[in-house]
Amino acid sequence: DGEGKEEAAQPMHAQTPDSLQGMRACKRCGLIKTFQQFYDIGCENCPFLEMEEDQTRVTDCTSGYYGGITSIIDPNESWMAKWLGLRKALPGCYAMTITGTFPPEIEHVLTERGEKWRCKEDP
Numbered sequence: 001d002g003e004g005k006e007e008a009a010q011p012m013h014a015q016t017p018d019s020l021q022g023m024r025a026c027k028r029c030g031l032i033k034t035f036q037q038f039y040d041i042g043c044e045n046c047p048f049l050e051m052e053e054d055q056t057r058v059t060d061c062t063s064g065y066y067g068g069i070t071s072i073i074d075p076n077e078s079w080m081a082k083w084l085g086l087r088k089a090l091p092g093c094y095a096m097t098i099t100g101t102f103p104p105e106i107e108h109v110l111t112e113r114g115e116k117w118r119c120k121e122d123p
Contacts, residue, residue: 014044014092024062025095027102027119028110029086032069032093038062045089048113049106060103063119068096085116 015037017023022034029045035058042052049061071093075081086094098119102110110117 012090014090015041016093022064024058024064025066025098027061027063027098027100028115028117029089030066030084030095030098030118031089032066032095035062044092048109048115060106063098063100065099065122066095066097067099070094070096085118 014031015033017033018037019034022036023032024035024038025032026038026043026046026049028049029043031043031045033043038051038058038061039053039055043049043061046061049057051057051061070080070084071091072078072081072086072089073091075087075089075091078086081087081089084094084096095118099122100119101107101121102117102119
């Protein structure tokens with residue numbers, strides 16, 4: 001039995017934006033939420049980015065420059081999730097494209113972890 005052990009339950013879906021103002025996209029997965037939502041609980045798909053309660057980290061790991069929004073209900077069955085490379089992501093609202101770059105130190109951590117990211121520099 002798991003006496004004395006409490007593990008955080010994996011959420012069934014990611015938070016959806018609670019406002020149309022101040023929406024941002026996670027630069028790695030494209031999840032769209034408000035700055036405050038990223039600050040409050042981070043990105044449900046990318047907890048290793050450690051955005052929770054860190055304004056600088058939220059600014060570094062999210063972008064207000066994105067194009068298009070899609071809602072993904074069932075990532076395993078969605079052709080959009082497959083096309084965007086989000087088959088393992090939680091259901092939620094996602095950016096179609098994301099403009100921006102990670103600071104070099106975060107990019108280094110992602111590379112070491114073997115993580116891919118979706119943001120691109122502005123051409």
